[in-house]
Amino acid sequence: MENVNFLYELFGKNIISVTLIVSLPLVFVLIYALIAILAELKVSAWIQERLGPMRTGPWGILQPIAEVVKLIQKEDITPDKSSKLLYNLAPFVIFTGAYAAFAVIPFSEYFVPSGINLGLFYVFAIGSISALGIVMGGWASNNKYSLMGAMRSVSQLISYEIPAAMAILSVVVLASSMNMQEINHQQTGWFWNWNLFGGPGSWTKIWIIPFTVLLTFIYFISSLAETNRVPFDIPEGESELVAGFHTEYSGMKFAMFFFAEYANMFVVAAILTTIFLGGWNSPFDTFLQGPIWGSFWFVLKAFSVVLVQIWIRWTLPRYRVDQLMYVGWKVLLPLSFVSFLAISFYVMLK
Amino acid sequence: MSDKKRLDLEYSQIESDKMRINVGPQHPSTHGVLRLEVEVDGEIVTEVIPHLGYLHRSFEKHCEKMTYPQVMPYIDRLDYISAMNNEWPYVMALEKLMDIKVPEKVDYIRVILAELNRIANHQIAVATFGLDAGAFTPFLFFFRDREYILWILEKMSGARLLYNYFRVGGLAADVYPGFKEDCLNIVKQVRKTNAEVMDLLIYNSIFIKRSANVGILRPDVAINFACSGPVLRGSGVKYDLRKDEPYSIYDRFDFDIPVGKGEVGVVGDCWDRNMVRVQEMEQSCRIIEQAIAQMPMEGDVSALVPKRIKPPKGEVYMRAENPKGDLGFYIVSNGTDKPERLKARGASFVNLSVIPEISKGYMFADLILILGSIDIVLGEVDR
Incomplete structure (x- = not known):
């Protein structure tokens, strides 16, 4: 399929349009992260019968900005015995991993930064970079808690990438394509055309x-496990590991971890939206269907998924590290294999 | 050689380095300034050594330089979460030594306040135990309710946490108007929240997975370590001073002693200890309801006590069922207005000693849960 990108249409394929395309998701992520932080504060407050932030701006809407400003002001500490290069590099590696995934996320019918055919494969490969960053940060901090958090994180990511990969692979079989835009086009129409159904x-x-x-x-x-969210937040499980791999980080570097976590939440929500929830398609056939409405639907769906992640975080306790492995290898993996076989059968018989 | 044996041999040849971690004194889950020196093999805990003394304030030595009423604020600061309960055995000891009979009304007020404080203490214990397991929301539900209880205690005594309210032979002040209604409302609210938390936390399958079959404290070990309170009862031993050695007017009330039954795991695991606390809140509610119904509103809140408390020469030991276990005071009097020697037997200190015994072989994350299920307060451990 022809990769349609409205900026290329407008400006042609030159340095300006490429720069714009590269930086547009960044603008989006910045705005989204602020909204998500506010949502996290407010949703947790409602769950816990509190009001949440109310003083910073009307209804507390400026609270995320206040938090970011606070983090920038904080002293940036590098532990004495840490490995300086790795320690300082780690937050940026993690954020790079999170941001690189935005390259193939189709926000709308006419806007996807890069519509490569191996989109899903690329997302999956790039998603593992954050694990590298976590290990770098945990190891270089020269802190036992950080090291344990990093170790846990890697084992967790490896265990949970396989069921996730099987789920994605099933969709690839069903759609016979790895191009995310193509998968979206297939799901056009009423909501029962979504891969979820x-x-x-x-x-x-x-x-x-x-x-x-x-x-x-x-x-x-x-x-949830890949983004280290509850109930799988054991790499940073604050009750035993203080803060896990980012125990030693402060100030702006900590903010990068924070930022990367929220960006990652959106990435997985966006992938879920694209491959199962119809991406930028309207749920009601031609109702509000179109390139601009498409981005509305896409962000709405993805943000709903993010809200569910927040909701779960404030409801459930945390798994232990061995129970987490058990769920990954002995529950999710067999189930995903069975589903994969069933879908392969269906595609074969079709 | 069978496959299993060969595998075992291969594992035994793998040399793994053990790591020593200092958990605390600044750590979010040690419930104060406790330092645990933990030796871990990967994630498995092989040794735990608790180090104490970061909050030592020479309580017992201070008491020797204080007159008897001056000791009271220090006693509040032992187990600062349940200060009303702390004061009680102390004043009872002095009353026993001086042979003072307190008016009936005082006993009822003491029971009600102590049980209210017991509920507040157990709410913190269950809430922070949930927090150790990663559940944040029940924590705030409990803290919301606890605030209402603290309001009552504040109205009674003037302080939120460290009351200094009990006096030898009576109380500092009478009840305020509307006290009974406030207590009954609290009882209603506590029951409502407990029902909610049952679904949200106690019977949550992840929570059960985390806390059942973890940190099993066998009844014989518990008795050998002189554990008391919910820690002992969680192991299935039916021991409660309020029933076994009824002090004050506890023999007038109808209540049960909840014990651990191993409902979802083995008797004496973390879940059982936690469940005992939840059930004790209900029993405290029952006691409060009965006490409110029986309590006389007329009369003075103090017996006839000399202005200067000067117990006769002699010694006395008095203990009471604190929310965390037995709290006992041993007082040696030399006939002056200052104690010759005052020794406190704190439940947290004794219960903490069981940690190295029951946490070996579990995961590092379980150690935190076990510590949370013991429910210590460092003010009482270090004194």
Whole structure:
């Protein structure tokens, strides 16, 4: 399929449009992170029967900005015995991993920074970079808690990437494409065309719907583990590891970790939206369907997923490290294999 | 050689380095300034050594230089979460030594306030235990309710946390108007929140997975270490001073002693200890309701006590069921207005000694949970 990008259409493929395309998601991420921080504060407050921030600006909407300003002002401490280069590099590596994934996320029918054919594969490969950053930060801090957090993080990421990969692979089989834009185009129409409900097809698809719903949940749970969110936040489980791999970080570098976590939350939510929830398609056929409305639907869906992540965070306790492995290897992995086989059968018979 | 044996042999040849970690004194989950020297093999805890003394304030030595009423504020600061309960055995000891009979109304007020404070203490214990497991929301639910209890205690005594309210032979002040209604409202609210937290935390499957079958304290070990309170009862031993050695007017109330039953795991695991606390809140509610119904409103809140408290020569030991276990005071009097010697037997200190015994072989994350389930307060451990 022709990769359509409205900025290329407008300006042609030159340095200006390329710069704009590269920086547009960054602007989006910055704004999104502020909104997500506010959402986290407010949602947690509502869950806990509090008001949340109310003093900074009307209804506390300036609180995220206040927090960012506070973090910038803080002293930037580098521990004496740390490995300086790795220690200072780690937050940026993590953020690079999170931001690089935005390269293939289709925000709208006419805007995807790079519509490469191996989009899903690329997202998956680039997602592991954050694990590298976590190990760098944990190891270089020269702190036992950080080291343990980093170790946990790696084992967790490896265990949960496999079920997540199986879930994505099932969709790839179903859609016969790895291009995220192509997968989106296939899901056009009413919401029952979404891959969550077995993708487009005749009534015979009904028997795979349980499997696709299951895969959606598997991917969602794995994504929680990949972004280190509760109930899988053991790499930074504050009750035992103080703050895990970012124990020693302060100021702006800590803010980078924070920022990368929120960016990562959006990335996994965006992938979930793209491959299971119809991406930028309107749920109601042609109702509000179009390139601009498309970005609205996309952000709405992805942000809803982020809100669910926040909701879960403030509701559930944390798993222990061995129980986390158990869930990953003995529950999610077999289920994802079964679903994968079922979907392969369906595609073969179609 | 079978595969299993060969595998075992291979594992035994792997040399793994053990790491020593200092958990505390500045750590979010040690519930104060406790330092645990932990030796871990990967994630498995192989040795735990608690180091104490970061909050030592020479309480017992100070008491020797103070008159008896002056000791009271120091006693509040032992177990600062349940100060009302702390004061009680101390004044009871002096009353026993001086042979003072307190008016009935005083006993009822003392029971109500102590049980209210017991609820507040258990709310903190259960809340922070949930926090150790990563559940943040129940923590705030409990703290919201605790605030209402503290309001009552504040109205009674003038202080939120460190009351200095009990006096030898009575109380500092009478009840305020509307005290009974406030208490009954609290009881209602506590029951409502407990029902909510049952679903949200106690029977949450992740929480059960985390806390059941972890930190198993066998009844014989618990008795050998002289554990008391919910720690002992969580191991299935039915021991409660309020029933076994009824002091004050506890023999007038109808209440049960909840013990650990191993409902979701083994008897004596963290979940059981936590559950005992939740059930004790309900029992405290029952006691409060009965006490409110029986309490006389007329009369003075102080017996006839000489202005200067000068107990006769002699010694006395008195203990009471604190929320954390037995709190006992041993007082040697030399006939002056200052104690010759005052020794406190704190439950937290004794209960803490069981940590190295029950936390070996569990994961590092479990150690934090075990510590949380013991429910220590460092003010009482170090004194």
